[in-house]
Every structure is written in C-alpha cells, then in structure tokens.
Amino acid sequence: MQDLYESESSAFVGVAFSNQVIYNIVDKDGEFEYTGLSIIQYLKNKKNEFISKIILSQSYDGIKFIFDDEIKFNDFYDHSNTNIESFQSVYSLMNEINSIDYFYIYDVNEDVLIVKTPDTEMALGVDYHNNEDVRNFRNTYR
Numbered sequence: 001m002q003d004l005y006e007s008e009s010s011a012f013v014g015v016a017f018s019n020q021v022i023y024n025i026v027d028k029d030g031e032f033e034y035t036g037l038s039i040i041q042y043l044k045n046k047k048n049e050f051i052s053k054i055i056l057s058q059s060y061d062g063i064k065f066i067f068d069d070e071i072k073f074n075d076f077y078d079h080s081n082t083n084i085e086s087f088q089s090v091y092s093l094m095n096e097i098n099s100i101d102y103f104y105i106y107d108v109n110e111d112v113l114i115v116k117t118p119d120t121e122m123a124l125g126v127d128y129h130n131n132e133d134v135r136n137f138r139n140t141y142r
Helices: 032-057 087-094 131-140
Strands: 010-017 020-027 063-066 071-073 084-086 102-107 112-116 124-126
Touching (some): 010 087, 020 063, 020 087, 032 071, 084 087, 087 102, 124 131
Parallel strands (some): 010 102
Antiparallel strands (some): 010 020, 020 084, 102 112, 112 124
C-alpha cells in the first residue's frame, strides 16, 4: 500500500464498512482542507451518491477534485482495480510521519467522518450532522 503514496501532495479519501476501507487518492489539490468541507457538504446532501462515487473511483487513476456535490476522476484505469485495505492498516498509515497528510474516511456504520490533517495529533470523528462539530472542523482542523 505504501508505494501508492509517494506523491508530495495528496489526500486519502475512503468509505469504511466495518473493518474494510474502500478508498482512492485525491491528487495535487493543494487545498485539501476545502476537500474536507466539500466532503461534509456532499455527505449532508447526497450521502449515498458519495459512497457510490468513492466505490466507482477505484476504476480510475485517482480523483482530481471533490466538490460539494460532484467528484471528478482522473483517467480511467481498470474495472478490476480494487483499493481496499483493513481499517487497522489505514489507521497505521495515518500515524506514519512520511505518510499522506490528509485523511477523510466516511464510516458507514458510525455515520461519522474520520479526519486526520496536519493540524490534528490523532484521527478525529466529525459528526457532519452537528453544526458545532462542522464549525470546529472549519476553524481548527484545516
């Protein structure tokens, strides 16, 4: 899994189903804190579509951008491509020093967005339904 994350700027975006995380990488956005805010808006308005788009994104060579209601993919890669890791592996990657700086994982079972950014010591759960949690994310965890 580690060789996937050699680029200088990228964000890990995934959907967790129990102990499995289906994911892809947002490449060279440069404004990954806004990617997090877009994911929150997407989950508020079109949660099922967000989940299906992340699963669909595995067929593409990464994600260009995530907007409030749309995901733009990079070039088509392969229908048989599967980006699935255990949650334990992803959590370990979050805590590696030379890892990706931004992680956004929507936990389907807990209905919460798990966030890890350069401004957070550890992964945090953001209740995207709770305006105060979202405000704290916007003001503190960007």
